[in-house]
Amino acid sequence: MPKKSRRAPARRARDAEAGPAVRIRAATPALWPDVEKLFGPRGACAGCWCTYPLLPRAEYERGKGATNRRRLRERVASGTAPGVIAYVGGEPVGWCAVGPRAGYERLKGSRVLAPIDDAPVWSIPCLFVARSHRGRGLSRRLIEGAVQHARRRGARIVEAYPVELHGRAPSAFAWWGTVRTFAAAGFRVVARRSAVHPVMRNG
Numbered sequence: 001m002p003k004k005s006r007r008a009p010a011r012r013a014r015d016a017e018a019g020p021a022v023r024i025r026a027a028t029p030a031l032w033p034d035v036e037k038l039f040g041p042r043g044a045c046a047g048c049w050c051t052y053p054l055l056p057r058a059e060y061e062r063g064k065g066a067t068n069r070r071r072l073r074e075r076v077a078s079g080t081a082p083g084v085i086a087y088v089g090g091e092p093v094g095w096c097a098v099g100p101r102a103g104y105e106r107l108k109g110s111r112v113l114a115p116i117d118d119a120p121v122w123s124i125p126c127l128f129v130a131r132s133h134r135g136r137g138l139s140r141r142l143i144e145g146a147v148q149h150a151r152r153r154g155a156r157i158v159e160a161y162p163v164e165l166h167g168r169a170p171s172a173f174a175w176w177g178t179v180r181t182f183a184a185a186g187f188r189v190v191a192r193r194s195a196v197h198p199v200m201r202n203g
Helices: 011-017 030-038 057-062 064-077 138-152 179-184
Strands: 020-025 083-088 093-102 122-129 159-161 188-191 200-201
Touching: 030 064, 030 083, 030 093, 083 138, 093 138, 093 179, 122 138, 138 188, 159 179, 179 200
Parallel strands: 122 159
Antiparallel strands: 020 083, 083 093, 093 122, 159 200, 188 200
């Protein structure tokens, strides 16, 4: 009688991550159509278009939808590559924003996420994975790709602000990423001013 498989959970998780080949690319101007396709008519989340970390709340709220879409398009068109895109089978399936912390206005006024020192850092303020590809390890791949992108641009330290929740994270928090995923990508907790919202760094 054949023996039953007793693969450990970690092994099963690695198998799930393996799947089809994943390619990570910087969001260059030529790839704007892929960003637009991935984010869809809702701009990834309720008209955000990955502008929430960039703007004061009132300005962000006023721009929900077409204005925020234009803002992101202008950032991509500028050639600064404000994020990386994950592809599976040639289809854009994930996004990870990354850039110098100084460019993220929302972080400046946060007591919980305030700078911990004067070191120049790059930040990963948000992630987005298409619903059809969630639960497959893409968030970690995106984070790793974002770190590599930042390093190529001269970053020595990359910072993130994930959530640490028990059980399944509500969708309202998912765009921050999770502590577990960032830890798997080589990040460590360097400050904790909130029980569920630490500051983590790679480098």
